[in-house]
Amino acid sequence: MRRFGHRDVKYRRLGRTALQVSELCLGTMNFGPRTDAQESHAILDAAVHLGINFVDTANQYGGELGIGTTETILGQWLIQDRARRDRIVLATKVHEPMSDDINDRGLSARHIVMACEASLTRLQVDHIDLYQLHHIDRSAHPEEIWQAADRLIAQGKIGYLGSSNFPGWKIAQTNEKAIARGRLGLVSEQSLYNLVERRAELEVIPAARDYGIGVIAWSPLAGGLLAGPATDAGGRRQSDAVRQAQVARGDQLARYASLCADLGETMSAVALAWTLHQDGIAAVIVGPRNRAQLASVANVPDLCLSAEVLSALDAIFPPCGPAPEAYAW
Template identity: 75%
Template sequence: MANTMIYRRLGRTALQVSALCLGTMNFGPRTSEAESFAILDDAFEAGINFIDTANQYGGHLGVGATETLLGGWLAKNPARRDRIVLATKVHEPMSDDINDRGLSARHIQMACDASLKRLRVDHIDLYQMHHIDRAAPPEEIWQAMDRLIAQGKITYVGTSNFPGWAIARANERAAAAHRLGLACEQSLYNLIERRAELEVIPACQAYGMGVIAWSPMAGGLLAGPSADADGRRSADGAVLAADARANQLARFATLCETLGQSPSAVALAWLLHMPGVTSAIIGPRRREQLTSVLHAPMLKLDAETLAQIDAIFPPVGPAPEAYAW
């Protein structure tokens, strides 16, 4: 498999990551170990050097199962580790223990050590806060992150699902301490869900952060009719969502047909054309789902096509500024 991947700087850092990031949430609970390893092999061969996971992933197999599976793949060929930008997350409950969750300094330290053990590595390249913890002072969070950096256990710090104001606050606290601050934000962003354009993406751009878009297919809605075979759209809520947007989705499918591209590839390409976006997370369950979109970063959408897409899925910005004048 030829490597034609495009790489981009992660925000203002000098780190280069692939425009497609391999998400691993399906690995273990929905995709067997053998198939997961095959997808990881294919992604690595195709030049994807950015792999994202989280300590809570595992579904019915239990929290940590996906990290453990990924650690097994890394252990098969340790030489691959140095060529991969490995990202994981902290925040979600890992047990019934009241302190085994959130962003306390204690939990951040313990969770990082546990992730390192499951992943079978000595450091994590990008350690992301999975959600905001309103009870944790930013000074406490940075104390923990600075300690992990000093210990060589993590390299960069990122956020996920953070609002714009929290991104600004975290970066200002870091700047006051003469620290790099946040490298990136991993946000829900796709053609259907564009609220990140209001304040999250502008905040990231203002602070020189990369944006990593998760759920680029909107849970399968943007993947076209073939997504039904995936099982992602079998839930009643997803079917209702598809019915509610039937006209939009049909117009989008028609546009993609005129482009000679699948809806999945166009949805990904659109994201990678958006200002501030560094990488889009793909979470394939099967090998063919990966290989069918590997060309998306090279797909160029002209201004007319982007305008047509906006006509189908209108932007939600700019953000209102209330009484500001």
């Protein structure tokens, strides 16, 4: 494996837009539930110092502290220095239930607009760069979604619309409706994608690639499964689900750990670097609980995995193959 010397974080275009985002996207889901406001702000400072300009959140994040807590913590950091807003590409999401109100959820035009206004208030900003549809809403027709998006874009409250957890067919349907309206359409898809979970390769990534949509990979460490043994208490690697997966995939993970050791890199770094080597990936989300975790992956954009290493990883974690050949031949 060839290792480049230290340099600033690298940037990629977000899909077919001219917008440049850092290859590492700072995920904020831990802000509040697992990381207090002070440490969350310190992580944000450290991320900006590293050159990370892409920050992702969602309106429902907050866990037991309450819906909207994470956006509020991020807003408190942004308001401390107004210049910070212009230095980052700010992304949040809409779809999840925000209250018991039957209409305070989903992707109706009404909820999209109201949820955006609420996010702007919590974030203490006047616009969101990337507004993402957190999940599909089968009751919301694409025309209704684009009606709300067009309004928010015209008002300058959002810059681009993206999706998250969309299947390939929904990406195509939503973008075809946008094309018919003469609109840019979805510019990104935030998808579950990692060495263990590669089903996005069947339909999602090909659809995104053909429509010029940048894929933002979430859970690139498979909930900590690809990060190796836990070194601290309270993390997701201590969960029953991860422990069961460690047992079920024991041989596979042992082979992976051995490969990483031979490369002289951590399991986390190799997993993240592998994701960035895949075609169509615009950014990979890292969600540190503290500054040390962020620092431990700062070198990932500089890791260059050889064709031999990538083949070895495919042997350990087999790809799904292209659709429909993967299941119809």
